[in-house]
Amino acid sequence: MSYGPMHRKEDARFIRGRGNYTDDVRLPGMLYGAILRSPHAHARIVSVDTSAAEAHPKVRAVITGQTLAGLNLAWMPTLSQDTQAVLATDKVRFQGQEVAFVVAEDAYSARDALELIDVEYEPLDAVIDARNALDPGAPVIRDDLEGRTGNHIFDWEAGDRARTDALFEQAEVTVAQDMIYPRVHPAPLETCGALADFDKVTGKLTVWCPTQAPHAHRTLYAMVAGLPEHKIRVISPDIGGGFGGKVGIYPGYVCAIVGSIVTGKPVKWMEDRSENLMSTAFARDYHMRGEVAATRDGRIQAIRVKVLADHGAFNGTAQPTKFPAGFFHVFSGSYDIEAAHCEVTGVYTNKAPGGVAYACSFRVTEAVYLVERMVDVLAAELGLDPAELRMRNLLKPEQFPYTSPTGWEYDSGDYPKALRLAMDMAGYDKLRAEQADKRARGELMGIGVSFFTEAVGAGPRKHMDILGLGMADGAELRVHPTGKAVLRVSCQSQGQGHETTFAQIVGQELGIPADDVEVVHGDTDQTPFGLGTYGSRSTPVSGAAAALVSRKVRDRAKIVAAAMLEASPDDLEWADGKWSVVGDPSAGRSMAEIALAAHSNLELPDGVEGHLDAVTVYNPPNLTYPFGAYICVVDVDPGTGQVKVRRFVAVDDCGVRINPMIVEGQIHGGLADGVGMALMQVMAFDEDGNHLGASFMDYLLPTAMECPSWELGATVTPSPTHPIGAKGVGESATVGSPAAVVNAVVDALGPYGVRHADMPLTPANVWRVVNGDPFRTDLAIP
Amino acid sequence: MQVPATFEYERADSVTHALELLERYGPEARVVAGGHSLIPMMKLRLAQPEALIDINGLAAELGRIAVEGGELAIGALVRHAELLESATATDLFPIFRDAERVIADPIVRNRGTVGGSLCQGDPSEDLSAVFAALRATAVIQGPGGTRTVPVRLFHEGPYETAVGPGELLIQLRVPVAPGTGSAYEKVERRVGDWPVAAAGAVLRVEDGVIAQAGIGLTAVGAAHFCAPEAEEHLTGRPPGAEAFAEAGRIAAEHCAPSADQRGPADYKRHLAAELTRRALATAAGRI
Numbered sequence A: 001m002s003y004g005p006m007h008r009k010e011d012a013r014f015i016r017g018r019g020n021y022t023d024d025v026r027l028p029g030m031l032y033g034a035i036l037r038s039p040h041a042h043a044r045i046v047s048v049d050t051s052a053a054e055a056h057p058k059v060r061a062v063i064t065g066q067t068l069a070g071l072n073l074a075w076m077p078t079l080s081q082d083t084q085a086v087l088a089t090d091k092v093r094f095q096g097q098e099v100a101f102v103v104a105e106d107a108y109s110a111r112d113a114l115e116l117i118d119v120e121y122e123p124l125d126a127v128i129d130a131r132n133a134l135d136p137g138a139p140v141i142r143d144d145l146e147g148r149t150g151n152h153i154f155d156w157e158a159g160d161r162a163r164t165d166a167l168f169e170q171a172e173v174t175v176a177q178d179m180i181y182p183r184v185h186p187a188p189l190e191t192c193g194a195l196a197d198f199d200k201v202t203g204k205l206t207v208w209c210p211t212q213a214p215h216a217h218r219t220l221y222a223m224v225a226g227l228p229e230h231k232i233r234v235i236s237p238d239i240g241g242g243f244g245g246k247v248g249i250y251p252g253y254v255c256a257i258v259g260s261i262v263t264g265k266p267v268k269w270m271e272d273r274s275e276n277l278m279s280t281a282f283a284r285d286y287h288m289r290g291e292v293a294a295t296r297d298g299r300i301q302a303i304r305v306k307v308l309a310d311h312g313a314f315n316g317t318a319q320p321t322k323f324p325a326g327f328f329h330v331f332s333g334s335y336d337i338e339a340a341h342c343e344v345t346g347v348y349t350n351k352a353p354g355g356v357a358y359a360c361s362f363r364v365t366e367a368v369y370l371v372e373r374m375v376d377v378l379a380a381e382l383g384l385d386p387a388e389l390r391m392r393n394l395l396k397p398e399q400f401p402y403t404s405p406t407g408w409e410y411d412s413g414d415y416p417k418a419l420r421l422a423m424d425m426a427g428y429d430k431l432r433a434e435q436a437d438k439r440a441r442g443e444l445m446g447i448g449v450s451f452f453t454e455a456v457g458a459g460p461r462k463h464m465d466i467l468g469l470g471m472a473d474g475a476e477l478r479v480h481p482t483g484k485a486v487l488r489v490s491c492q493s494q495g496q497g498h499e500t501t502f503a504q505i506v507g508q509e510l511g512i513p514a515d516d517v518e519v520v521h522g523d524t525d526q527t528p529f530g531l532g533t534y535g536s537r538s539t540p541v542s543g544a545a546a547a548l549v550s551r552k553v554r555d556r557a558k559i560v561a562a563a564m565l566e567a568s569p570d571d572l573e574w575a576d577g578k579w580s581v582v583g584d585p586s587a588g589r590s591m592a593e594i595a596l597a598a599h600s601n602l603e604l605p606d607g608v609e610g611h612l613d614a615v616t617v618y619n620p621p622n623l624t625y626p627f628g629a630y631i632c633v634v635d636v637d638p639g640t641g642q643v644k645v646r647r648f649v650a651v652d653d654c655g656v657r658i659n660p661m662i663v664e665g666q667i668h669g670g671l672a673d674g675v676g677m678a679l680m681q682v683m684a685f686d687e688d689g690n691h692l693g694a695s696f697m698d699y700l701l702p703t704a705m706e707c708p709s710w711e712l713g714a715t716v717t718p719s720p721t722h723p724i725g726a727k728g729v730g731e732s733a734t735v736g737s738p739a740a741v742v743n744a745v746v747d748a749l750g751p752y753g754v755r756h757a758d759m760p761l762t763p764a765n766v767w768r769v770v771n772g773d774p775f776r777t778d779l780a781i782p
Numbered sequence B: 001m002q003v004p005a006t007f008e009y010e011r012a013d014s015v016t017h018a019l020e021l022l023e024r025y026g027p028e029a030r031v032v033a034g035g036h037s038l039i040p041m042m043k044l045r046l047a048q049p050e051a052l053i054d055i056n057g058l059a060a061e062l063g064r065i066a067v068e069g070g071e072l073a074i075g076a077l078v079r080h081a082e083l084l085e086s087a088t089a090t091d092l093f094p095i096f097r098d099a100e101r102v103i104a105d106p107i108v109r110n111r112g113t114v115g116g117s118l119c120q121g122d123p124s125e126d127l128s129a130v131f132a133a134l135r136a137t138a139v140i141q142g143p144g145g146t147r148t149v150p151v152r153l154f155h156e157g158p159y160e161t162a163v164g165p166g167e168l169l170i171q172l173r174v175p176v177a178p179g180t181g182s183a184y185e186k187v188e189r190r191v192g193d194w195p196v197a198a199a200g201a202v203l204r205v206e207d208g209v210i211a212q213a214g215i216g217l218t219a220v221g222a223a224h225f226c227a228p229e230a231e232e233h234l235t236g237r238p239p240g241a242e243a244f245a246e247a248g249r250i251a252a253e254h255c256a257p258s259a260d261q262r263g264p265a266d267y268k269r270h271l272a273a274e275l276t277r278r279a280l281a282t283a284a285g286r287i
């Protein structure tokens, strides 16, 4: 068996400081780039004077929007069929937007030279509050687009409006709640950057870049810049965290490439922390109104949702083409309801583009938060315990596969079992008794429950593509003569431990130790095509490809083994990691023996070539649907509004667990993210569009001090559509935990009649909520 | 990568040498101690000093904590971590332990200094409130010798202090008296964050009544980081919950908080009252 807890192969280099990140890569003669950014959220560019910067003795090139316009590269396509300025030509549309790029002999001089560029701006009114974006007189942000007279991007709906409305009309009880899932940022430890090296002699461009989707980047560079694709190599070395923020192509990458072409030297550009927070992919920014229709005894019948989605100045969200709101329409969640309907309106504002990042599974995060908050609002209305209300409405195991009212087909699950386990682990009834005692003494304690169903592992390619590239992923497996193997995959790890997990999958299928399998990833010259790692798709898609390519090799090995055993392949069986004649396991042949034979002069049957390798592409038949039950316990100081997360119980079902230790690590990280979002993280903007969270002094990441010792539990419901029954877990905890924390805090504030409070629940926000005067968390605190 | 603009660098090997260097480089030179306020500002290019005079080699002269002549003397170069670990300081004044435990994080505390904190003059600096509550005295040395300034006159405005160009803060002196209790209460959004608001309290009780009260407040716009009206209210009264609550109310009334992303003004004013009350109660319990 290769499954089971195993130390990550990656750890050896990471804990010794021997990782190799983009910024570690140094090439002879390398130059350094730096970006001049807009101080304004919305302004017309009157003039850009670069002469003083060009005169700096160490500056090799200054590139502006005008330079790029000459190359037809001033604008680039986004992942959502929009365009985005690489370097601004006409206007700047968010604070921090890219205006000019300096290439210099060292990083210090590049920064010095930025101060020598003189840009004259004519400031314009900015659209900051998404709720004002569609006002008749609102400034038009995208006047670059032909015929644009407003800031509306799209309207999109899912579900059955008529049935939903009908259920609402007849309902015994309805509740409604407005809520904001504020703009946050994944803030990976490693910022974005690129090192571009264009070789004029061979015409080959090599780009080192921490990208979650190296193959997609290569193809897009080829399409946009007109470079031949076989002359482009994208290398994504070790990545210091991605979380979806490293899926897209940023202007800085294009600038580094142009810089290298212009100077003939390798050009490295690395963002600093503020640049990362201000300009790269944000997450969420959904203004939602949820409504639930139910019976008096707590049967949820219908849910409807209206969303105003703030997409920033360019529509640059990364998601499958058909789904402008991502997978948000999975918002009916884990419940057996009759009908659901959602409407999403996307708008432009003077903020950075992006929108799908921070481990959100294409906006399942927003969906889960919405429904899990709404269930608690309903519980408060009905005077029912929130766990009990969930239990009454959860889908039953016999309902799977289950088609949801918005068209998803959930693969498998035993939801009540997971919730019961979480409640047992938490000692739910005892906690409620303790809470009652505390309330009697005027102390505030809260218990928050959330139940989530994730939807991960995109495709199928028929329904899901990004810019026309179908979401299917390749794998290649080669077994060397001595029985060691190398697996090449299209996805790219950002800390998920693929080099270990995928080696375990191959080891399991071939009957060899995981240590004997090398996993190669992140280099387009060395790996098969595929769309990469995000939306928790690595194990559901590439993990499946790894299993299937291993089975192809195993089938080949069977024929070789048959020749070795002088038997017919039909008489062989695979047992204990060996091919043997049925009934004679002692004479079985191991993969190492077969591999050597496959490379030897053993005579093989006609039509069978030598060697032991295979290639496959996995096109998932469906998504997989991990789920879980979370319970959070908080104490709130009524005098200061401070929230202490005392306990957090997380029961996750991600199907078969290949490496439970890695699974738990993923969950730990996601839970910390959830605490961060619920309690402290937000990127707010003042009315002029100044970014109020542009450093770690203002954009807070949770530390060990804010995190309790996580209490994890597991149930295992294999996915019936995945070759090894695995479902993916990378984003589950980030998706499921914010609602549990917020529900706990709102529960604690029950004595004040509080039913909802927007994230982040900072001490100030909690205090204001208690005093009946909450502020808008996405705007400057007045 | 955030990188500062160019600057000259000199390492001082004595206080006298540091003062000479300051004179030589003139008003555009800055002292660097722990660098945890100055260097980030330089990297963001909010500060562009022409020269840095590094005083980190002066621990022998400026890095001591000792009781001398009825006062606790704390050198300007004492690191936050050293103050936190000094039994001499924290046994006499537990307020130091309370405050230092919640200033920044261990990495910052290992380098950041007491002198740098006070000289930075940030309106949210924790130690400014602590020393104000303790009624400390600052010792400043310049080319013409040393002078002392009561810490309650040390801060002349946000980021402005009594230390002139060409001068160094060298020491803080805290009067030691029996019957004293002290405490510090801070609300932060997350560990290591600057305070949303914080209050320090020092109480000296004689014959069952408060002989002297010291209240320090930070991040709430309290003039000179203190609350004299509330202190006055307490003087001569027996310590007790009601008196402390009233002192908190008075302290809050006299501060002038402004809204920022840590919180709105009304909340900070509320905290000024609540934290003052709590700090006083804890301080009284420690006498």
Ligand SMILES: Cc1cc2nc3c(=O)[nH]c(=O)nc-3n(C[C@H](O)[C@H](O)[C@H](O)COP(=O)(O)OP(=O)(O)OC[C@H]3O[C@@H](n4cnc5c(N)ncnc54)[C@H](O)[C@@H]3O)c2cc1C
Pocket: B030, B031, B032, B033, B034, B035, B036, B037, B038, B039, B040, B076, B077, B102, B103, B104, B105, B108, B111, B112, B113, B114, B115, B116, B117, B119, B120, B124, B125, B126, B127, B163, B167, B168, B169, B170, B192, B193, B194, B195
């Ligand atoms: C992440 C982080 C979190 C923080 N959190 C907090 C917090 O919660 N609470 C808090 O109160 N502070 C906090 N701080 C600030 C920190 O405590 C102090 O600002 C810092 O330690 C200042 O001391 P320093 O020795 O580093 O000063 P430096 O940065 O070296 O200097 C600061 C200023 O003082 C001047 N200076 C320094 N020493 C002298 C001297 N002897 N004589 C004359 N001038 C001098 C310098 O020229 C400079 O202008 C935080 C800092 C960071 C980086």
